[in-house]
Amino acid sequence: MLTAILITIAAAAQTGTDFAPVQSFVTQYCLACHTGQKPAAGYDVRKLTEASLNDQPVLWRRAYRRVSEHEMPPRNAPMPPLDAREAFTGFVDHALRTKACADGISPARALSRRLNRAEYAATVRDLLNIHINAGAALPADGAGGEGFDNAAETLFLSPVHAEKYLEAARIALDYAMRDPRSRETFLTATPGEKYTPPQAARKVLDDFLPRAFRRPAEKDEAARYIALFDAATARGESFDEAISYALQGVLISPSFLFRIEQPNTTGKQRQVPPFELASRLSYFLWGSAPDAQLLRFAKQDRFADPNIIAEEAIRLIRAERSREFAENFVEQWLATRELGRDIKPDAKLFPDYYESEVESGIRYEPILFVHEILSDNHSLLNLIDSDWTVMATRLQRYYGLPKTEGLRQQPRRVLLPPDSHRGGLLGMAAILAVSSVPTRTSPVLRGKWVLESFLGTPPPPAAPNVPPLAKEDAAKPATVRERLTLHRQNPACASCHAKIDPWGFALENYDSVGRWRDNDSGKPVDSSGELPGGLKFHGPVELKKILMERRDLVVRNLTAKMMGYALGRSLTLEDYCAVDQIVEQVKKEYYSSYALIRGIVLSTPFRFQAPEPESSPKESSAK
């Protein structure tokens, strides 16, 4: 059993409360340009006082952003040492967040967004019961604030999109009309003995609209599509052709293509209306439209009871369809989507990697692993270390592990032997390969991956104009570690690299495609690392121990990422207050994954909408 003694890690944000060093940082590095008659950008840093932290947080937020992104001071001005910069941003972040949380968590306003390509494909698939990817013809989506492609800020509709959507709808319906099983799903009536064609069309559309629009059809809403049917019939088209034409109209309607949330004009915060909440739940955990039960619960107003919301969320995550969510979320969170796209291990050096079933086994391992944790209520700490993974025989052999009785070509949960060198995300080839360069390991990129994707404390952006790592010299073979010596010799480089590289050094026993190795360039691998504070560790086992001590950072980062994904937008300071509350609850429940899912769907940002400002109630709604 887990003991209740949980180590609390002082996050980077928990710096002192003394304002004096902040003041002197501003004086030393900002004042030269940002004061006097004409301060640069009209921004007077003398307004950055202890009092304004409270009453003008926006001023501070601007300073925070520019300093944390290394944009201020500009490159030609004297640079603060990294420690001083981080002390400044740590202080400001902590102060702003404390203030934001003290005021109570407020949700964002209602937000409409277009279905992204994956959501579109899944929604059409479920609606028509077809098994083609109708989204394939659509342009790819960019990623928004939290790094996910479901972010509202990137999902508007361009003219290019409009054409493509018409094409996609046509392809999907052509396919569906020819498949008896899908016809049964959506052609709920055909003209027969009692029906006339217009009556049948009416019935089909009455059944289809609420499913397509994820809410009851409005009065007379069907008439628009009946008119399409009538027009096609008048042109002499058959019933099939005419109904297909009408349904195309539905599939390019904004009510289908957009998840529309009506602006909250009540003047006060309100719970997200039932049908909109049903969509929030299903697009979060299934990446698709609400099913019949969610729509029924919405109709019966059952979501007024938070217990029902929590129960439904658990039902959704346990269902097979949550694989969709796991795939979209995990590949973007862990950056493994880049494998085979921007990041391709060298095929000449690593032919094994490209053997059939190996590549896909590698790609799916983290997805299936995280899915298993989430859908089956395992502890989130398995992400750091676990005695199991999800794989098939081929990946097992690739890892050099003994065969498991009964395991075949289908990946499934497999217990790992004690000395497997696997377990947790960091033992997975996908993670180890995506943080390597094509021909060799990169302790820098692996270190960056650990800091950014795992701990949620990304390193500062790389310095410009740095010479690339020396090419390998056949006459004098050197390990990657040896080739990185400059990082330690030059203090200007060490200011960053001393924090980044050690995490990656501890993983040097994995080659760039994730296989275990004891030697590199003819020498035994040195997998020791030392963090700036003097904390030393050696190899992945000790690395995982250190990460276990920082478990709250890992869980907080996961929570923030999942919250950003669930909300489909970048997080605000207030959202982070909710994140912190969820993390506390998850800890109390021994890092249960269901506690995380429940925490998110019951949180204020997920469940509530802020009122529209009185002056411009319409403007913000359908952006």
Ligand code: HEC
């Ligand atoms: C060498 C002169 C110089 C120094 C030193 C400097 N800045 Fe700036 N700053 C500028 C200039 C020029 C701009 C306008 C161009 C831009 O936005 O990049 C600017 C813009 C800004 C802005 C954008 C204002 C806005 O409306 O968003 C902020 C905030 C800012 N600086 C904060 C700081 C802080 C905090 C420091 C100290 C850590 C600092 N600057 C140091 C020259 C400087």
Ligand code: HEC
């Ligand atoms: C402000 C922080 C910072 C400083 C200072 C810095 N770096 Fe880096 N460096 C990084 C980061 C972050 C990366 C990872 C880049 C990426 O995301 O591609 C990196 C990547 C590298 C790489 C590529 C590693 C690989 O495996 O290919 C080399 C080489 C490198 N840095 C050398 C240096 C040298 C030499 C110096 C000093 C002259 C230096 N860096 C200073 C942050 C820094």
